[in-house]
Amino acid sequence: MKKFNQPIFVTKPFLPPFEEFCQGLREIWEKQWLTNNGPVLKKYQKELKRYFVTDNICLFTNGTLALQIALQGMGISGEVITTPFTFVATTHALYWNKIRPVFCDIESDTFTIDPDKVEALITPWTTAILAVHVFGRPCKIDALADIAHRHKLTLIYDAAHAFGVQVNGKSIGQYGNISMFSFHATKLYHSIEGGMLIFKDSNLNQIFSYLKNFGFKSETEVVMPGTNAKMNEIQALMGSILLKYIHEIIKKKKKIYNIYKNQLSDIPGLSFSPDPTENIEYNYAYVPILIEKIAFGMSRDELYERLKKYNIFARRYFYPLLTEFACYQNLAVSMSLATAKAVAEQVLTLPTYADLSEHEVCKICDIIREIHINPAGLDR
Numbered sequence: 001m002k003k004f005n006q007p008i009f010v011t012k013p014f015l016p017p018f019e020e021f022c023q024g025l026r027e028i029w030e031k032q033w034l035t036n037n038g039p040v041l042k043k044y045q046k047e048l049k050r051y052f053v054t055d056n057i058c059l060f061t062n063g064t065l066a067l068q069i070a071l072q073g074m075g076i077s078g079e080v081i082t083t084p085f086t087f088v089a090t091t092h093a094l095y096w097n098k099i100r101p102v103f104c105d106i107e108s109d110t111f112t113i114d115p116d117k118v119e120a121l122i123t124p125w126t127t128a129i130l131a132v133h134v135f136g137r138p139c140k141i142d143a144l145a146d147i148a149h150r151h152k153l154t155l156i157y158d159a160a161h162a163f164g165v166q167v168n169g170k171s172i173g174q175y176g177n178i179s180m181f182s183f184h185a186t187k188l189y190h191s192i193e194g195g196m197l198i199f200k201d202s203n204l205n206q207i208f209s210y211l212k213n214f215g216f217k218s219e220t221e222v223v224m225p226g227t228n229a230k231m232n233e234i235q236a237l238m239g240s241i242l243l244k245y246i247h248e249i250i251k252k253k254k255k256i257y258n259i260y261k262n263q264l265s266d267i268p269g270l271s272f273s274p275d276p277t278e279n280i281e282y283n284y285a286y287v288p289i290l291i292e293k294i295a296f297g298m299s300r301d302e303l304y305e306r307l308k309k310y311n312i313f314a315r316r317y318f319y320p321l322l323t324e325f326a327c328y329q330n331l332a333v334s335m336s337l338a339t340a341k342a343v344a345e346q347v348l349t350l351p352t353y354a355d356l357s358e359h360e361v362c363k364i365c366d367i368i369r370e371i372h373i374n375p376a377g378l379d380r
């Protein structure tokens, strides 16, 4: 197979028609209001409240700061049980709040925190569970809610990947005490950079508004040590426009996911997670596959490198595990993370974005098959 002429990255941001964005930009220019709770942000916030059917949402400049502020605003301290199989920002948010992350192993089917292993990690210092709907796959929400309820723990979800996911007909953001969504450009739905909290306790609205704006209550009053985490008008404009396209984006991503699944599932040593159960509406944000070296004929890393020669830039999300990073290496880990380690060694996320054509997806599949059939072959 010939290599692609242009690089095929793991993702590409979805962009609206240029003219549509320019129209919105023109209005921002005319008003000369760029940030600090401007009119576009207010309109966007209303649209999201309708979309999520709640008044309790707050927008931020990115998902990382949203999560940090969630922890600070809810007064989470001590130890928090979390997953090592995630993007570094999840654990960094704990560290910025001087909270000790306690890593729990994950499930082999959804790659999310394993509820059966959470209780063994609870100590008198545990205040919360910070679980991640990794790749948009919902955590075992009922089991986690039950543990959190019995042990009086706050249940926090990093839903960075889960925009558009529904469980039992409700948005995934309605579960737990609070959820953080990332609207980063690489996400299925984005506002260039951006983040959102959605929460149960309406008192948090005020606290989060203070915290993202330096703690200002009025021109002369600062009521808490806040930071600057405000979403600006151009971000809000992008988010507001893209909300109209979300169904189209998910439809395209679903089609891509299904092509990969149909074309690759019979390759020995290459596997997909089981399909989500019927009560889950998935967003197909990522296409993670697992590569088992012996059956596939080469390791995940070898496949990752070989694909680059064809101009295909898949990613090893999330490798290495968080516990391997220099800043977390010295942290005592009291549980075997065997499943998380195995998944991190085998996972590869394949390119998926709305612009990726059916023809290109089929070609990526053909290349993977060719590499599998002829592992020693010379790349052209």
Ligand code: T4K
Residues within 6 Å of the ligand: 009, 010, 011, 012, 013, 062, 063, 064, 065, 086, 087, 089, 090, 132, 158, 160, 161, 182, 183, 184, 185, 186, 194, 195, 313, 317
């Ligand atoms: N929690 C979880 C579970 C997360 O996954 C994330 C973020 C967060 C929290 C924190 O949320 P934010 O603070 O970011 O809102 C990317 C994203 O930067 C990051 O947002 C995301 N997770 C993570 C999974 O992926 P990188 O380092 O892989 O990004 P980068 O720059 O290598 O981009 C990936 C590919 O996308 C590139 O190869 C090319 C393409 N790309 C990227 C950008 C930015 C484009 O085509 N156009 C673009 O504008 O982290």
